[in-house]
Amino acid sequence: MADALSLPSELTLRQASGALLRLLAAISTLAPSVPVRIQAQGMQVFDSSALAVLLECRRAALASGRAFAVAGLPSALRGLAALYGVDTLLTDADGHAAPAG
Structure with missing residues (x-):
């Protein structure tokens, strides 16, 4: 993912x-015109605050008319997103909801 924020x-x-x-x-x-792309693959220690950060970045991106995508969500964080019902808001680089599996 070129030019991704990490x-x-x-x-x-x-x-x-x-x-x-x-x-x-x-x-x-x-x-x-540049979409906001966030790379999460390197995350090792996190809690639900990570979701709050991602959702605020998504809000900022959409408010400025940019697309938003996140890649490499650790499976445990995907699980938290699903638990809180926000998994569909965190799309992957192809625009699909990040799978919780």
């Missing part, structure tokens, strides 16, 4: 504010 390896409540500020700043520097 989530940190650890994203819990403790890191959420800083990570969100960094990602929103990066999103704001993208050209208006």
Whole structure:
């Protein structure tokens, strides 16, 4: 996924504010026609705060008229997204809902 923004390896409540500020700043520097693509593959330690960060990035992307996609969600985070009913909001690079399996 070219030009993807990356989530940190650890994203819990403790890191959420800083990570969100960094990602929103990066999103704001993208050209208006560039979709927001977030790479989550390197995440190793996370909690539901990671979902909040992703959903806020999605909101910012859509508010600015950009497409939003996330790739490499760890299966446990996909499971949390499904549990909270937000899995369909976190699409993969092809625009499909990230599978919870």
